[in-house]
Amino acid sequence: MPDRFAPGDAVRTSTADPTWHTRLPRYARGAVGRVVELAGHHPLADDRARGLPGTTQAVYHVRFAAADLFGDGDHAVTVELWEDYLEPADPSGGTP
């Protein structure tokens, strides 16, 4: 399957709060960031932690403005996220 996102794309992270292990940190849930670059393809950690085969999918560096994560701050935080955690977002934050 081709990668869903490319550098520069605006993405919104999932708001789901799974009961299992996930690598989408809580502070980065439901936030809009921008894809910096592809970081390879790896089995989804959420699957592997549950003993499932784990679908291999794209992992991206996604950069967030601190204000979009915490409500304030002038720094940036780049998190490494599996494609499963991401949906396309309007860069202006206009998507519901």
Next chain:
Amino acid sequence: MSGDHHGSSAISERVRHVEALLEARGLVDEGEIDRRIDEFLAGGSPANGARITARAWVDPGFRDRLLADANAAIREVGLSMAGGLQEQRLKVVANTEDEHNVVVCTLCSCYPIALLGPSPAWYKSEAYRSRVVRDPRGVLEEFGLELPAATRISVWDASAESRYLVVSRRPEGTDGMSEEELAGLVTRKGLIGTAAV
């Protein structure tokens, strides 16, 4: 989020118990886990990260290659990220006058042991892991690093498969120094981003 990795006797007991079970069931030989850990740590040292930084300072072409594809570039100085079970992706970020980078693993303590040696206790502490993403400027000040207000701070959370290394800015007044001397200036904190160099 797991707690502090140090000083937890309950965790140590559980680890010993699991290790004993693995040995009792013949899944690993006696002492094999310790030997594997020793193998993994062997050769891991911040001196490796320092060599990478010094080469990046003296060789702009190497610096460009390092930032574009770190796994390939570090082979030029005889290093590799392939020491573990699988080669890990290395992402190198370089500080500039405008931007300072700092690395954390908020979910546990991921860290490029081969290039930085075993991670310091503070890197694994819940305080560092939770606070540096929220208030990096304040945390860096506690490390004694005061950045100009105009310098942007970029925090990198090692939340998946990549490991990170920060190339600090070359200090002023080091024009006459050899690559080896320059490497001697680089510290483990500098490679993580909690010190200037």
